[in-house]
Amino acid sequence: MNRTHLAATSVLPLALLLTACGSDIVKMTDSTWLVSDIYTAPNEQHAISDLVISQPSLDFGKSSLTGYSGCVPFTGRAEFFLNGEKSSVLDANYMTLSALDFDKLPDDCQGQELIVHEQLVDLLPGSFDISRTSASEILLTSDVDELDRPSIRLISWIAPTP
Numbered sequence: 001m002n003r004t005h006l007a008a009t010s011v012l013p014l015a016l017l018l019t020a021c022g023s024d025i026v027k028m029t030d031s032t033w034l035v036s037d038i039y040t041a042p043n044e045q046h047a048i049s050d051l052v053i054s055q056p057s058l059d060f061g062k063s064s065l066t067g068y069s070g071c072v073p074f075t076g077r078a079e080f081f082l083n084g085e086k087s088s089v090l091d092a093n094y095m096t097l098s099a100l101d102f103d104k105l106p107d108d109c110q111g112q113e114l115i116v117h118e119q120l121v122d123l124l125p126g127s128f129d130i131s132r133t134s135a136s137e138i139l140l141t142s143d144v145d146e147l148d149r150p151s152i153r154l155i156s157w158i159a160p161t162p
Contacts, residue, residue, distance in 0.1 A: 025132060025135045025136075026135060026136050026156040026158065027089075027090055028060045028089050028090065028092075028130075028138070029060050029061065029062070029089055029090070030158065031136075031156040031157060031158045032057050032058075032059050032156075032157045032158070033057060033058045033059070033060070033138065033154035033155065033156060033157070034055050034056070034057050034154065034155050034156075034157050035048060035055070035056040035057060035058065035116070035120070035152060035153070035154060036048055036153045036154065036155045037152070037153035038116065038119045038120070038123070038150075038151075038152050038153075039148075039150055039151045039152075039153070040119060040123075040150050041148065042148050048112075048116060049112045051111065051112045052070055052112045052113055052116060053113065054068065054070050054071070054113060055068075055070070056068055056069055056070040056116050056117075056120060057157070058154060060078060060089055061078070061089070062088070062089055063077065063078055063079065063080075064076065064077060064078055065077070065078045065097055065100075065124075067120075069102060069116065069117040069120045069121065070109075070112075070113040070114075070116040070117050070120075071105055071106065071109035071113050071114065071116075071117040072102055072103035072104070072105060072106070072109070072117070073102075073103050074100055074101060074102040074103065074124075075100070075101050076097050076098065076099055076100035076101065076124070076125075077097070077098050077099040078095055078096070078097055079095060079096045079098075080092035080094070080095050081093070081094040081095065081096075082094070092130055093129065093130050093131075094127065094128070094129055094130060094143075095127065095128055095130060095140075096126070096127045096128075097124050097125055097126060097127075097128070098125060100121075100124055100125050102121060105117070120152075123142060123150055123152060126142055126143065126144070127142070127143040128140040128141060128142055128143060128151075128152075129141040129143060133153075136155060136156035137153065137154065137155055137156070138153075138154045138156075139151055139152070139153050139154075140152045140153075140154065
């Protein structure tokens with residue numbers, strides 16, 4: 001298991017408490033975003049289970065995305081838009097993710113980690129509405145023609161500086 005992801009899962013409750021106390025909105029590029037919920041269907045469980053050992057996460061760059069699926073690291077290209085016009089990641093209310101490259105899935109990826117990995121592999125390539133639901137929370141809603149559009153809830157986790 002990657003030491004960074006182990007550290008992220010160990011401090012998740014503390015990070016949630018600390019980010020809830022702040023009033024400033026966390027910029028998308030200033031934080032690692034932990035995946036807290038994946039909504040794929042109204043009648044399916046959506047919260048990332050406590051049984052998941054390695055917390056899935058996303059990190060946004062100016063034109064890129066890196067992350068961890070719960071099983072493997074991945075990278076991709078990101079384009080950001082504000083009201084239909086190209087914009088910076090800081091102002092965006094819409095994004096398109098493409099050219100995602102997931103590392104080879106190890107044999108020991110199973111159970112809850114594998115379920116989360118498969119959901120992210122299916123959902124991430126595509127376009128998303130970006131909703132900042134609180135100072136430290138983002139909801140990415142898939143831009144698809146469905147009544148109940150899949151979405152991913154992210155919670156900010158700012159790593160302590162040494």
